[in-house]
Amino acid sequence: MEATVEKRIGLKELADKVVTAQEAAALISDGDVVGMSGFTRAGDAKVVPMALVERAKNEKFKIDVYTGASLGPEVDQHLAESGVIRKRGPFQADRAMRTLINKGEILFADMHLSHSAEQYRQGIFGTVNYAILEASAITPDGYLIPTTSVGNSPIIAEVAENIIIELNVSHPESLIGIHDVYVPEEQGKRQPIPLTNAADRIGEKGIKIDPSKVKAIVISHEPDAPSLIVPPDEETQIMANYLLDFFRSEIKAGRLTNRLAPIQSGVGSVANAVLDGFADSEFEHLQVYSEVLQDAVFNLFDAGKVDFASATSITLSAELGKRVYGNLEKYADKILLRPQEISNHPEVIRRLGLISINTALEADIYGNVNSTHVSGSKMMNGIGGSGDFARNARLGIFVTKSYAKGGAISSIVPMVSHVDHTEHDVDVIVTEQGVADLRGLAPRERVPLIINNCAHPDYREQLWDYYNAAVEAKGNVQTPHILSRAYEMYELLEKTGSMKK
Ligand code: COA
Numbered sequence: 288m289e290a291t292v293e294k295r296i297g298l299k300e301l302a303d304k305v306v307t308a309q310e311a312a313a314l315i316s317d318g319d320v321v322g323m324s325g326f327t328r329a330g331d332a333k334v335v336p337m338a339l340v341e342r343a344k345n346e347k348f349k350i351d352v353y354t355g356a357s358l359g360p361e362v363d364q365h366l367a368e369s370g371v372i373r374k375r376g377p378f379q380a381d382r383a384m385r386t387l388i389n390k391g392e393i394l395f396a397d398m399h400l401s402h403s404a405e406q407y408r409q410g411i412f413g414t415v416n417y418a419i420l421e422a423s424a425i426t427p428d429g430y431l432i433p434t435t436s437v438g439n440s441p442i443i444a445e446v447a448e449n450i451i452i453e454l455n456v457s458h459p460e461s462l463i464g465i466h467d468v469y470v471p472e473e474q475g476k477r478q479p480i481p482l483t484n485a486a487d488r489i490g491e492k493g494i495k496i497d498p499s500k501v502k503a504i505v506i507s508h509e510p511d512a513p514s515l516i517v518p519p520d521e522e523t524q525i526m527a528n529y530l531l532d533f534f535r536s537e538i539k540a541g542r543l544t545n546r547l548a549p550i551q552s553g554v555g556s557v558a559n560a561v562l563d564g565f566a567d568s569e570f571e572h573l574q575v576y577s578e579v580l581q582d583a584v585f586n587l588f589d590a591g592k593v594d595f596a597s598a599t600s601i602t603l604s605a606e607l608g609k610r611v612y613g614n615l616e617k618y619a620d621k622i623l624l625r626p627q628e629i630s631n632h633p634e635v636i637r638r639l640g641l642i643s644i645n646t647a648l649e650a651d652i653y654g655n656v657n658s659t660h661v662s663g664s665k666m667m668n669g670i671g672g673s674g675d676f677a678r679n680a681r682l683g684i685f686v687t688k689s690y691a692k693g694g695a696i697s698s699i700v701p702m703v704s705h706v707d708h709t710e711h712d713v714d715v716i717v718t719e720q721g722v723a724d725l726r727g728l729a730p731r732e733r734v735p736l737i738i739n740n741c742a743h744p745d746y747r748e749q750l751w752d753y754y755n756a757a758v759e760a761k762g763n764v765q766t767p768h769i770l771s772r773a774y775e776m777y778e779l780l781e782k783t784g785s786m787k788k
Pocket residue numbers: 552553554555556557558578579645646647648649658659661662667668669670671672673688690691692696697698
């Protein structure tokens with residue numbers, strides 16, 4: 288056994304469990320429910336899933352895969368394409384996986400990420416036959432130290448009948464110590480979560496496991512797949528500037544100080560780029576309380592803007608990955624990774640009073656937001672944690688460019704084709720056109736702000752035509768709509784390739 292491996296298996300009774308990936312993959316049976324580590328391509332098992340892909344070349348079998356959130360290509364692309372996955376939850380963000388979901392070949396249970404731990408706990412996914420968990424070490428006192436995410440691994444380890452550990456020795460040892468694993472009691476017996484500051488350490492150094500459940504340990508040297516976010520552009524910079532101006536007006540109104548409030552920023556290129564825009568601002572001593580730490584958070588650390596960041600995973604582009612993991616000691620005492628049921632817990636989000644910034648696919652003229660379904664039918668990624676945060680935050684902010692697909696699609700529509708965040712959860716909408724602060728407004732008061740400040744100029748007239756026709760037909764009812772016309776922009780898109788009249 289290599290010295291690094293020997294050192295990282297501190298619990299010596301498990302040393303004889305080391306097997307090949309093929310041997311571990313052979314333990315999984317047709318019909319099994321498998322819980323895997325991983326959250327937004329970080330800290331996911333890699334070599335056992337690839338051995339399952341190999342096995343599927345000669346054998347037909349299906350499994351259900353539940354995780355923390357989206358995984359890297361080993362599972363969400365290759366295992367999906369090999370036909371092994373029957374059902375997937377609670378989040379994915381892969382082109383291949385999404386294509387198979389939308390072809391009906393994989394079932395997808397999309398859920399609030401803070402709810403998923405409870406569903407494991409209550410057995411909603413069925414008996415979890417195997418957990419496959421990536422770890423950076425197993426300590427002599429029986430703790431599994433996760434790698435770049437904690438996600439749902441603690442609850443998966445607790446409920447699974449058997450555990451396969453992927454001991455990944457490519458992650459730096461300095462990862463050890465950045466985890467804070469607090470697992471609530473079952474509902475009804477639960478105490479308040481003792482977290483009153485984003486930087487509070489409330490749990491244990493890792494995941495306490497029952498060694499008798501460990502059936503295999505596989506050594507891995509595979510790094511996480513880098514994130515696929517695209518760099519900030521001129522329009523995301525404009526959106527960031529609008530957001531910064533909005534925060535300035537909140538400070539003037541006495542609702543915030545220039546430390547703002549702990550910030551959550553969602554997955555994807557747009558939210559990352561908007562957060563990046565804080566680097567040149569006057570705001571300082573910021574805290575981040577989020578589910579995923581993307582590139583922007585580390586840029587803000589380097590710019591001296593952020594004091595502390597708490598999340599459940601770290602997902603970086605290839606370039607940032609080299610910079611951060613090569614110098615992890617520099618950041619290690621400023622970050623904590625928690626289970627996702629803590630990073631996304633409504634109790635904590637409300638207590639800390641977060642500013643939550645998530646990305647919408649589209650919003651409607653009354654402020655309802657769709658984050659998941661393209662034209663109402665096709666799954667994009669899933670709701671992820673956006674609902675956990677938006678509903679419970681001090682400020683639920685949604686950002687989106689005002690258009691998609693080169694202008695063929697307007698991100699502001701008369702009625703969203705699928706509702707993830709109702710008008711009650713959406714405080715502020717920001718596009719590259721401007722800001723709509725919807726707080727305290729009745730639906731008809733929101734319309735001019737959303738159309739004039741957020742919609743692309745090419746679509747404003749069309750949106751006004753719809754609204755005016757709705758008022759003419761229905762009068763000044765609470766929320767004027769003409770149901771037979773509400774989706775006419777999607778019909779146009781389907782017929783002509785553009786929402787433009
Ligand atoms: N209709 C159709 N497609 C649209 C669209 C719309 N109204 N708006 C955006 N898109 C497409 C883009 O064209 C792009 O397509 P491509 O991948 O083929 O280029 C894709 O959606 C991604 O859009 P982009 O503008 O690059 O934004 P993003 O990378 O920031 O992702 C979401 C946006 C909404 C897909 C992403 O943020 C998401 O999945 N959100 C839900 C989960 C979430 O918010 N979690 C946060 C808690 S951490």
